[in-house]
Amino acid sequence: MSTTVKIRVGAEWIQDFHNDPCAQNNLSYRRTHADDFCNQMVAHGHTKVFEYGDDNCWETDFRHPSFGNGGDSLNFSDNVHMCYYSDHGGNWNNTFHIAFSKSHNQCLADSPTWKLGSKMLKWLILDCCDMVLNTDGGHIIATWYPPAHGIHMVFGFVNVGHDSWWNRNVGNDFGNDAGSGAVLSNAWLNAAYSWVLGDHPIALAYGVNQADAVNRRDNECINYRDFDIASVGYMAWKYRS
């Protein structure tokens, strides 16, 4: 493994919700995951642009401006190459949602209001539940083709991910491998898979054609930062069951 490029990273995490319309159950290790990820990336020479926690995490950080309502993704999630998000996630009607503790300007972000990669974002890590509900190609495409606008890869879980001291090193392990130039899909699967907990991580790659998507899934590391995807024709994924 060798690293030739440096990247910009950002992270958001939410643990503490309030008894208000945005109420969700509190979490315990989201900050640990995001903090450790950032610390490892910085230790490998990359630049942390932002790390927001709890009420400082805003739905507008992910909403593209073309969807109005204060959408400001181009200055936050899409102003870094790799964004690590650790919180509650949910997927219904082939739409992925993340939950915020403060309504700025909504309690839930939904993936159809995202244009991932339209500015800078190459890799989005969704360290939360339900990036996909199953591994049926139709469901994966329906959920993750619409928000792709230049992003290379998305990482998350098939169904539930765990918020537990048991797997609190996920951000540390992924950040260490990713930051040092490891193949990103393998780094995520290796860090996040837990047969005991039943965590089934998935790595999803986009490509202009089948060969491109497969190559990115199997080989892309942060050195692929500037190898853009003109338009998505195929998606390829990898997960351990």
Place this chain on the structure above:
Amino acid sequence: MGNIKFLNTKVALPQTPVKVYHTAAPAISNNSILGIAKTFSLQANAKIGTFASNNANLTYNEGNLVVKQCLVSGAVTYRDAHLWMMDDGKSHVAFNDDKASSMASAHLQSLNMVNMHEVQVQRVTNLNVGVCAKDGKNSETRVIDKGIVYTRLIDGIPVQGPGGKIQVYINAAEQETGHDHIWRALGTIHSTVDTKHLLTPDAAMADLKKFWANSKWDIEVASISFAYYEAGWGETQAFHQPAYIMPLTLKSADGRFKMGSVHVFSAIPNSPEALMPAPPAYAKQNPR
């Protein structure tokens, strides 16, 4: 407080006294990792390979073959970087789980790193790859490796936790492509606890209820098992002690958001080491 539901409260308890062990500190050096490399059939020659280290791990590289050892736990990984979790674009694992287990067990036996009576196959995992065109056409999925997971046994009692396990990765060409080995050596016996002095499953369930008393989650406890606990790759652990392990599913009131966790409760009175740390405290950020 949300609801807490125990789905299965049957627990297989030991019939003979159980021991609490000190954990032996690992002795790690360039020479020791060369010894491990030799076990995995590397040439293990400092003139051929290279060493790298940081404050967490020591690594020995020999071309595409990599052995890494954790300085804290002594845990080991072996990887063939050309093969481990790599897809050649056409492979599809044709053998079933039983054959995978047989191959892995034969391999494990040949390594001679553990006694085979101290392991049992826990499960066989599959590394799946898929591809699909944006219009949903040309969908294809394949299994490109099997990971055979072994649970450690201490005095016949299973070990649970992030550690206490071995995983052997075998690809479609029946090659071992990687190996995980999180297995702390046992030291001297700290104490022996008679079965009548063990804490009960009821005490474990009571502890769980107390721990989650202020939570709004609806909690389902899938099972309770009696096991030794072993920590993960980079964790410090001074003792191997028996515990009750309770995997949980946490559900929001509207059922839309779910999360998982695990509750662990030592099965012995006056546990010598906390198993489940308190969630880390943190300072609130100033508003943006």
